[in-house]
Amino acid sequence: xxxxxxxxxxxxxxxxxxxxxxxxxxxxxxxxxxxxxxxxxxxxxxxxxxxxxxxxxxxxxxxxxxxxxx
Numbered sequence: 001x002x003x004x005x006x007x008x009x010x011x012x013x014x015x016x017x018x019x020x021x022x023x024x025x026x027x028x029x030x031x032x033x034x035x036x037x038x039x040x041x042x043x044x045x046x047x048x049x050x051x052x053x054x055x056x057x058x059x060x061x062x063x064x065x066x067x068x069x070x
Contacts (some may be wrong), residue, residue, distance in 0.1 A: 004035060007044050007049055018056040025049040
C-alpha cells in the first residue's frame, strides 16, 4: 500500500473570502476529492499551492522553497 501525497499541515480552516484552507491552500473541492485524484493531479496542485497562498493571503506558504539567508 502506498502513501498518498498531501499538503495538509492539520490547520484546517476554510477562509470565507478566498474559499481556501488557511493551512494548505486547497479548495473545499480539492480537499474532498483528494484521495480520489491521481498522484499526478495531487502533485500538480501541490506545485501550485505556494503561489496560491501568496496571492490569497499575502504570506509565505510552508511549501514555498526558502531562500538562503546570507
